[in-house]
Amino acid sequence: MTEILEKTAYHESGHIIMAYLNKYFCEETEILPNGDGKSTFNYGSDLLTITAITNFKDEPDIFNNLSESIKRNCPEIAFKSTLVLIAGSIAESIYLNDGISGEEMDVEISGPDLIRIENINFLLSQINLNHKTDFIPEMMYTAMTIFADKKIWDTITILAKSLFNKNNKKLSKSEIETILTDCGFVEYLKKKQ
Numbered sequence: 001m002t003e004i005l006e007k008t009a010y011h012e013s014g015h016i017i018m019a020y021l022n023k024y025f026c027e028e029t030e031i032l033p034n035g036d037g038k039s040t041f042n043y044g045s046d047l048l049t050i051t052a053i054t055n056f057k058d059e060p061d062i063f064n065n066l067s068e069s070i071k072r073n074c075p076e077i078a079f080k081s082t083l084v085l086i087a088g089s090i091a092e093s094i095y096l097n098d099g100i101s102g103e104e105m106d107v108e109i110s111g112p113d114l115i116r117i118e119n120i121n122f123l124l125s126q127i128n129l130n131h132k133t134d135f136i137p138e139m140m141y142t143a144m145t146i147f148a149d150k151k152i153w154d155t156i157t158i159l160a161k162s163l164f165n166k167n168n169k170k171l172s173k174s175e176i177e178t179i180l181t182d183c184g185f186v187e188y189l190k191k192k193q
Helices: 002-021 044-054 060-064 068-072 074-096 111-127 135-147 150-165 173-182 185-192
Strands: 025-031 037-042 170-172
Touching: 002 025, 002 037, 002 074, 002 135, 002 150, 002 185, 025 150, 025 173, 044 060, 044 074, 044 111, 068 074, 074 111, 074 135, 074 150, 111 135, 135 150, 150 170, 150 173, 150 185, 170 173, 173 185
Parallel strands: none
Antiparallel strands: 025 037, 025 170
8 A cells, every 4th residue: 555655646746846837826735535636726817718628528518618718828838738737647657767867758648637637638629720649648748847847856756755654644735835935946947948
């Protein structure tokens, strides 16, 4: 069970760090007793757009009722939200492989994340005639490239260990942000912007 909990800690930390890289925030994260992870994110003004694009297949009216100005920003928000969704599985895979190797890594995208990513891919294929058929593999590669940055991976590791080692396996927003500040990630983000 310890390995499952550690893997989940890396998975959730991957989501969190990618969220912060895309100017989103995590309100709380936890490892549930069954080994699953649960994180709550704050997507700010992008929330409605993300809801529309991740539910397009089943509820197209949410997207169709968006204003044209919001619809124009959908590809950019789709890219950012896909990276956040895919980041958990990428971080988990890097952890299980003891780093990024030169060989192709086996990445299994978790069910709920995969459904949302496939919905985003479907929406993009409907609104963009030039949408790439290899969108999901490209997003996986992009996330892996981002996580190859030593500072970013070190931050994921620090956050994952903090979550795993916490008695209740839960971190609040203030605890997450203290960890990110103490390890220098917040300063790193400021320099990147």
